[in-house]
Amino acid sequence: MAKHTAEQGNQNEEKNKQVDELVLANEEKNKRAGELVLANKEKEKRAEELVLANKELAFQNEEKDKRADELALANEELAFQNEEKEKRADELALANEELAFQNEEKEKRADELALANEELAFQNEEKEKRADELALANEELAFQNEEKDKRADELVLANEELAFQEEEKDKRADELVLANKELAFQKELMQFIDTANAPIFGIDAHGSINEWNKQSEQITGYTKTEVLGQDLVENFITDDYKVPVGEVLKKALEGEETANYEFPLYTKSGKRVDVLLNSTTRRDATGKIVGVVGVGQDITELNKVRLEQESIALDMTMLVDTANAPIFGIDAHGSINEWNKQSEQITGYTKTEVLGQDLVENFITDDYKVPVGEVLKKALEGEETANYEFPLYTKSGKRVDVLLNSTTRRDATGKIVGVVGVGQDITELNKVRLEQESERKEASAQIIQASKLATLGEMATSVAHELNQPLNVIRMAAGNCRRKISDGTADTEYLNNKMERIESQTARAAAIIDHMRMFGREANEELAPINPRAVVTSALDLMGEQLRLAGIEIVTEFSEDCSSILGHSIQMEQVILNLLTNARDAMAKKEGEKKITLRVFEDNKGVQITAEDAGGGIPGDVLPRIFEPFYTTKEMGKGTGLGLSVSYGIISDMKGTLVADNIGGGARFTITLPCVS
Amino acid sequence: MTISIKVLIVDDEEIILEEASEALTDQGYECFVASGVKAAVEVIETTPGIRLILTDLRMPRESGADLIKMVEENFGQDIKFIVMSGHASPSIETDDIDLELYPFLRKPLDIDNLIGMVYSVLGNKE
Secondary structure (H helix, E strand, O other): OHHHHHHHHHHHHHHHHHHHHHHHHHHHHHHHHHHHHHHHHHHHHHHHHHHHHHHHHHHHHHHHHHHHHHHHHHHHHHHHHHHHHHHHHHHHHHHHHHHHHHHHHHHHHHHHHHHHHHHHHHHHHHHHHHHHHHHHHHHHHHHHHHHHHHHHHHHHHHHHHHHHHHHHHHHHHHHHHHHHHHHHHHHHHHHHHHHOOOOEEEEEOOOEEEEEOHHHHHHHOOOHHHHOOOEHHHHHOOHHHHHHHHHHHHHHHOOOOEEEEEEEEEOOOOOEEEEEEEEEEEEOOOOOEEEEEEEEEEOHHHHHHHHHHHHHHHHHHHHHHHOOOOEEEEEOOOEEEEEOHHHHHHHOOOHHHHOOOEHHHHHEOHHHHHHHHHHHHHHHOOOOEEEEEEEEEOOOOOEEEEEEEEEEEEOOOOOEEEEEEEEEEOHHHHHHHHHHHHHHHHHHHHHHHHHHHHHHHHHHHHHHHHHHHHHHHHHHHHHHHHHHHHHOOOOHHHHHHHHHHHHHHHHHHHHHHHHHHHHHOOOOOOOEEEOHHHHHHHHHHHHHHHHHHOOOEEEEEEOOOOOEEEEOHHHHHHHHHHHHHHHHHHHOOOOOOOEEEEEEEEEOOEEEEEEEEOOOOOOOOOHHHOOOOOOOOOOOOOOOOOHHHHHHHHHHHOOOEEEEEEEOOEEEEEEEEOEEO | OOOOOEEEEEOOOHHHHHHHHHHHHHOOOEEEEEOOHHHHHHHHHHOOOEEEEEEEOOOOOOOHHHHHHHHHHHHOOOOEEEEEEOOOOOOOOOOOOOHHHOOEEEOOOOHHHHHHHHHHHHOOOO
């Protein structure tokens, strides 16, 4: 056993030695590994330094390249500079040549200048010579002018002498003319008397004829030679007139002249001639009475005419008296001086009853005294009136409507002496006129009503649409309400708001229905001031929804201030509805934007309401007929054609105008109405 | 998380926009309103994710049919439509759109009908 142990022990020692050697070997190995690691690390460092060095080298090379590039550039630049320098040198050489040339030229110029100066000196000498000659010439001229003045003075004297001679000649000539005139006058006078268109005769102090002109010969048939020296009265006046004519002539012989003494003369042939005699006293140069000159006038024709006139006047009087119209006359004081039979008939007053009475005071009713008096007064001043209407009350108290024409009455000289009135009984005419007017009004009202009912029919559809809108709101509001209540999420505030909404919509529906009802009623309202903006708004209330559904945009432009207009608001609304309906129909088939623009404003013509659409406008052949009753461009069964003609009538009755024209891409209707303050 | 479905209501009458959007909002939809075609297009451009447009047909200026045409041309076919009108049935407004293809609600609107139709057109609430 011990050997075993000792062997084991040796083996163990061997093993231990081996282990130690192993350990040492390992330690060595470890050392070697550590040194290897260090060496590697050194190698790495070297490698890194190498990389750095390479980088540095690369960088240096780059720099070198850059320097090389810059140098190349600099060399290029230098080469370029040298080229430029040579170019400059060439240019300088050229410049110098040029300069040399210039200098040569300058010297040439200098020579020319010297020549020119010599020439100038010569010119100046010449100029001085001319100046001397001019001075001499001026002296000569002064002398000439003195001579001229002397001649002028002599001429003035000669003219004065001549003028004086002329005056003297004229004086002699005038004296001669006067003398000739005197002579001519004498001759003329004689001729005048001889050829006068009136018989002129003369008797001497004893009554014997010593003058007898041609007309006297002509009228009496007795020649001058036959009568000269004869006693006028004795031989040529009829017995019954011998005394009176003799008186007239005797008076003239005593200086008392007579004018317009009428008497009959019998010619040689026995014909009677009526003569109007003017007898003049004839005196000599000293004023002593030497005879009588008689100037006659054949008034036979005149008398005949006068008689005729009187007969015509009588006829006229009869005509006026029996005329089929009342004719009366007043004088300048207003008193009746003419009253024909018809006047008697109509008024019941006879001529005798009225003559001399003041017409206005006694026969015109109090309320018309002033105006009728005015008409008559104007006529008395020359201003005539035609067709003045006033009432007259007859003797029996019946009323008669008279249409009066007043004419200024003048005498033969043109002086105003009164007024003539010609009347016309228009009582019946007025009655008929009133009847017709009332019939017309009735027919007009019926047509308006018919049109309104037609509109009303159309409106029924419109109301259906209008009512739809509030109903829509009510339905949705109520629906939402109900759902919230069943969810339990409805609070009092929410419910209140919704109920209010519903209530206000029902009120709106009620208003629409009321409006329609009011519209349907026949209008017998009085004319009243209405607000045009309110009327348009009201019409839109009735049609707004319908237009919206048709895709039509409504634009309103109302001016801030606008006067009222006088009319019936329902009728006005009817007109606006008519225009809106027409606009809607015009745009029904149109593509593109559908718009109606309504404007209300005021200008100097009055209140203007316009409606413009985008319906393409009214064709040229339709436009002039558009307001005709029953004229329609719509198909059979659609539209009565009454609308625009009734609208036109309504606006006319309101004293306004309705016109249509085309503007832009559509039609425009313009209502103009007088303002009411 | 539940995302609300976006619905656009187009009508020129304010009160209808109010009541309809109240009813649909209560049902969990997110409602947008526009009073005309122009306003509607603005909303669609600035609000992505609108799934349904409920539009009145007869409006002044452009009509509901114009809106449908514009939306289908420019925004694709993802958006569904319901049309409303006061008339018994819509007539063909333009040559390019057959309005009878779209779900139709008669005015005056009944709230229950409105909600029911929106449900069925959009499928489910979510």
